[in-house]
Amino acid sequence: MENKIFVRIKSGDFVEALDPSRARRAVLHLTTIEDYQTAAEIPLFLDRGGERVPLKVLSVEGLSPLSSEECRLDLETRLVGRRGAEFRVVQNGRLVLTETCGLPIPGPGRRFLSAAAILAGAAALALLALLAIRGRTAGDGFMESRARAPGAGTPPAVAVTPPNPPASAPVSDGRPEPPAPAPAPSGAVPLAEAAPLAPAPADPLAAARDAFRALGDETLTIYFPADSSEILPDQTEKLRKIGAVLARYPELDLTISGHCATAGTEKGRMALSEERAQAVYEVLAAGGWKPIQRPAVEGFGDRRPATRDEDRQALNRRVEIRLVP
Structure with a gap:
């Protein structure tokens, strides 16, 4: 293809x-x-x-x-x-x-225009060939009448004066007239006025996706303090702006994933990451977001770290709100 x-x-x-x-x-x-x-x-x-x-x-x-x-x-x-x-x-x-x-x-x-040009050229060539054939036939008849000499017993030629043509009628010079152009088929649209092809349908979610990306990216991140699922004031304000966009576009498909640093036990990390993801979902829902399809809300513990640097573990204490491709 x-x-x-x-x-x-x-x-x-x-x-x-x-x-x-x-x-x-x-x-x-x-x-x-x-x-x-x-x-x-x-x-x-x-x-x-x-x-x-x-x-x-x-x-x-x-x-x-x-x-x-x-x-x-x-x-x-x-x-x-x-x-x-x-x-x-x-x-x-x-x-x-x-x-x-x-x-x-x-x-x-x-x-379309290239094909139309080829067809128009072929039609013009056919018309020229037809005119050439008709012109040659008329010329042969004229020469034949000139070559016929009057012989014995041949009746004298009689001059006939044709009636004067009407003033509005064009006078013929003896050459064959080209055939009149064929009338256009009923309902045909001239090539120059042909309607343009309809554009391909736009992505119905394009406006919603663009509004979400305008918040920063396809993945928006909310950060948390150590060993806590409490949402800090500055992050709450960030969620408020996200929720305002999501409330206008309930058809957006998202995932909400919780993560945490590498400290503590695996069981404790999993539980904390799930609590963080659920806390973010509840804030967005309270702000008026009613998604057509409930997003996947899950925790991953420390299995998907943003960094393994011990001095930058704050980057791992997060929830990611991701636009599903």
Whole structure:
């Protein structure tokens, strides 16, 4: 199928990132990640009639140094308009790169005009051939009448004066008149006035997603004090702003995940992370958020740390509100 977008991975193989004939948006999980990798290059290719041509290379910087087991790197590809694409690289729910580019795909209107031009040219050639044949036939008849000499017994030619043509009628000069143009079929639309193709339907959740991203990112983080699920005043204000947006867009699909530092027992860490996630959900619901689909509210203990640095454990005491791709 033409116009698919592919990613060339480290082995040299091509992996499909988006098939525009089936969807306008797709997410590809990139698995060829090395331990503690902080940068990456993602070569993109466009399939045109079986030939894969280079499209763009995404240069990703600022990746968090995580092990290959902890790191999740996703490439989100989304069509923009008729011949554009947006690429978003997300690491563990954190947006690290957004780039757009045009797709070298001929539009349907251009193909339509090209086909119409070919048909018009063929019709003109056929008309010229018909006029040439008719002109030659008329010329042969004229020469034949001139070559016929009067012989014995041949009746004399009689001059006939034709009646004067009406003043409004054009006088013929002996050349064949071109045929009148054929009337346009009933209901036909002139090419120059043809209605443009209807644009592809927009993502119905685009406005809701953009409003959520305007708060900061696809993943919003709420931080907690040590060994506590109490929400601090500054974080409560942050949740109030998030809740105001969610109340307007109940169709958004989210996940709410709780996390904690590495101190304490595993059982205690799991319980604390679940309490933090539930506390955030309750604040959002109290602010008027009534989601169409209840979000996944769960705790992960210290299994998904933002950092392993002992001096930065405050970054692990958090809840992440993530927009589901």
